[in-house]
Amino acid sequence: MLELQNAILEMVARGETLPVVADQLCRRVEALAPDALCSVLEVDAAGILHPIASPSLPAHYSEALDGLMIGPLVGSCGSAAYLATPVAVLDIEHDPRWAEFASLALPLGLRACWSSPIIDGTGTVVGTFAFYYRDRRGPTANERLLVRTCVHLCSIAISHHRWKSEQKRRALQDDQTGLPNRSAFGAALASLPCDVPGSWALLVVDLDNLKIVNDTFGHQAGDHLIETAAKRIAGAVAPDKTYRVGGDEFVALVQAPAALADLKSAADAILSSLHIPADCGGHLVVPRATIGGALLATKGHGPERVRQNADFALYHAKETSRGGFVLYWDEIGSKITKRLEAIRRVDAALCDDRLLAHYQPVYRLDTREIVGFEALCRIREGDVLLPTQEFREAMTDLAVATALTERMLRRVAADMRAWDELGLAVGHVAINLCSADFQGGKLAQRLSAILTAEGVSPARLMLEVTEAVAMGSSRPIILAQAAMLREQGVRIALDGFGSEFASLVHLVKLPLDVLKIDRAFVHKLADDSVSRAIVEGLLHLARELKIEVIADGVETAEQASLLQAAGCRLAQGYLLAPPLDVAAATTLLANQARQWSVA
Template sequence: MPQTEIRDFSAALFGADGTRIVLATGTAETGSAARTIFEWLPHLAPERWDAAFARLATGETDLLSSPAPVGEAPGHPITLKVRGITLDGRVLALAEPDRDDAAALSALALLQQRILADVATGKRLQAVMHRLCLDVEAMRPGIVASVLAVDPAGRLRHLASPSLPSHFCRAIDGISIGPMVGSCGTAAFLGEPVEVTDIANDPRWAVAKDLAWPLGLKACWSSPIKAGDGRVVGTFAFYYRECRGPDEADRRIVEACLALSAIAIEHEEAGNRVEELALRDYLTGLPNRLGFQRGAGDALEAVRRMGTGLALHFVDFDNFKIVNDAFGHHVGDQVLKEVAARVAGCLRYGENIARLGGDEFAVIQRGATDDAAVEELAVRVLKAIAAPLQIGGHRLQITACLGAARSPRDGDDIAELLKNADIAVYRAKSEGHGRYRLFSDRMAEGIRAERLLERDLAEAIEKQQLDVHFQPIVDLASGRILSFEALVRWTHPVRGPVAPSEFVPIAERAGLVADLGDFVLRRACREAAGWPAAIGVSVNLSPSQLARPDFVLTVVRAVHETGLSPARLDLEITETVPLSENSAMRAMLEQLRSLGVSISLDDFGVGYSSLSYLRSFPFDRIKIDMSFVRDIGRRADAEAILKAAIGLGGALKMRTTAEGVETEAQRDWLLGQGCDEGQGYLFSRPVPAADAARLVATGAHSSLRA
């Protein structure tokens, strides 16, 4: 029948229940308008219509079967069966849904609902894909379904293949994708479906056909699973037990399965990213405390099974707060990143680092069966940390202390090992910078006592339960009191008096020394404000205080609130303050001097670079360390150093103060060398504020022995 004649025929479309429907919406047609069948199936070529009506002319009624854009499953066309009839000389086309096809679409819709529900309720990806394959195989008997993932390195990873034997899955797992890697590897590589209708003779299966053929797998159709951004994240494959390709039903099912698989894989990726963020330190990229606990727990379980040892190293930087305060947190963050990378780079197989928080890190060392192995790693880590850094125009040298505990000797769980390694690092810090110590039972009790003392000290500082005593500094020539040095004292409510030599180092290790120093500064200014205007007060500064950007404001507030003239305040620093490397600290001292505050260099002579340190800032006073004064009359070298220091002070127009003067002979010798001032038990021990006020009032300077 000529095509022009065909197009003149009208047609009606009926549903399975006999009602007329509008194909585009699937709803019952209420009007009387009739449309031609060609409008419902516009995609069919004229040749198919010619063939269909040729069959009608011979008496056949089944004209054709074709998908049309309507169906029970959204996005999936339903198959319509079209049959022809003649009525009053007119050819009419009647169509109804293929009942078998409608059932398949209903099953596919249920499959989609189940899989999406599994994804939404958080089932693991492997379980979701396993169910998807089983459901698809039930819908298409004789087909073997398989889902593979593609990892970031471009390797195939087995997700689900419930009907394939384990040896087949293991053989595929880890294979790199490529243009000739079976159906799945090729589909993943090309990003497009690959139909292999004869595995035995297709060159893409040359390497793996011996795996498939014994299982009766003769053909394989694989399609790439693509994420929303276009990445190939996996493959979905049908294996056939006969040499053939996919039919229309296969294509419809796989189209749905590809969308479901992409949703499931992306959902898993998003969950993994969230978990990674929860377990990873944002700054250094290392595992964080939670990630460390998981990894360390797994490592401990592994060494238990193998019967080997494990060591936990606790790393804590020395005075890192000073870096943040002096140079800013942006520099501190760069230091942490650089040092973390250095330490990670020096580690070997079986050694892993994590950042626990702040400037605290932990290293797990598998296979640590003796102390020698633990010490070797400790030295390696501390050496990596101590190498000089160049960050933001600043040359920095960071040190750290390390404490280590071994399993099973020092603990059989991570919490106990971490606690004991913390005790060991605390002991290392008490001995200086850049030290390491291995935990022992002997150190535990002492450290626990120190920790209790640290807690009590923090409470005493917060509640201002400390006291300040004052030791006079006198003019050696006249014996007149010039000023007092403020010295902190602590009477523990249970232990009684605690020596500064005991609690000040604890304050330094615990990061309390800046708060302690600020307390002494305020108290000293308050007491000195009540003395005669000619009497000054000296206060020791810690590097932590001077590293605070607002320290000048702290001093201004202290003198303003107490009414003390800044000219009566002397601030003492030691060589531990990094003036030569820190222009901000020098600028801060210059600001203080511009206010009228004087600056002294304390403990002169005990540092490694005392002479060069004098060039870093124009100090007002040099305080010579008592270790040299003690040896007057006993060691010629001590006297030579004293003479040089006194002469240097005079040449630089800096006053000199000798500390630790205890005898008349020492005072006379110092006076004879031109030393300006003296401080020590010869004149007075440190005394409470009330006694200091009486000393000032009476002018006494030599009789009081506290």
């Protein structure tokens, strides 16, 4: 008996599977009790029987027991599990508990069955251990002693099996939604065949309004939103699998032929299911999502490539088709790769402190007096200085854009303080902002802290935004932040007017102090009467609205003359001076100071 116990416990400790352990137990017990045929069944949480091991019984007999609900008249095993007490049936043929099942046992020569419940440490019946006999009899004293040990060993083995299964389930299942999690997705992705193009696809679904719901109604409402979205996405793509791979991100693994033939319809089905209002903790919320998709397109491409392509498509969709669906194509990959490279370069430059501010002077056209600068970001890579257009793509990344702008603000504020200490007059310095700079609602506070630390007046700072930024999807946030900044004394300039929307309505709707005419209009002044008329009309309107105008990109004396004749007072461009490093800008200011002192 001790040898049996040690052998089975060692198998459990080694991590052998439950069927292997139970099979070995039955075989060893049958050797000790040669008149008995051994059977081990598991009882699941729903009270359903499942065969684990019965090496001396035919397979069809065990299969007939699988899926039976325990009960007082369900043979010896079903009854023992139901009553949580041993049940000895000495005559299968005539016992009412076997009325429905005798036809299975009798042809096999089975005449009696003694079953004992297997009970775990919590008092729950988790299985049965049974002896079948070919004679009409009950257990002997030695068999009772043997079975008592076997039931204990089975309880340990089943409990260990369930603990391992639960750990595995937790490792592969998202507790909140019940969906398979990121680890399960990774395992599924690694097992997918990649030799048949078009045989599967991924739809990456990102919830657009989770943060807003969390911030507005609280995280309990946000949890309801996640759970609702999970059910709807899984329902929309069934029978295909859905995985939760992040806080607000889900992935559908599409394998159904109909869905693969029309991924857009599959994505639209998800979006349609989400657009129904949901009760999120007492708040009515319409889940919003954006989807990126990618097919296994080329033989030899691994599953991670398809995942990357789907992520690229989602990234592109959130920028161009938020709330919709974009299917990956090669050009998206090129664009995103270029963007990621730009982000990497800027991030590295920030870490290595290779970010520089160059200053292009803003002149009065009549006196050629410097009245201010536009600060332009440059990145030093070896002996090369990268202009802004080389890394503009990086500004779509919120973290990188915010860090870059803050570094520029600190550098510019420090340079302005240095000029003040040298007694060099600088009317204003302008810095360009992107949409990401306004996110989070703390731009005004960050800016105030930086200027205060350097002792620079906010009235000497100008913030430039393009029409695309000012009139984009973040317009309400930008307008609110711009109003706060103007209250501090900071001036707001609309940069590149005419390069995007070119709408005069913006001059009325936006809180502006300065308008910068785009270089495209300036370059056409000499040859295009329409451009001249537009610039003249714009200057007149700006005067009426008390908005200062700066002409950008002035490169010829003729352009400067035409602008001045039209009433434009300020300009910048290579005719007057290129962007200069801080040392050259300081020298230029010093030279101007000497000239004016002599005059």
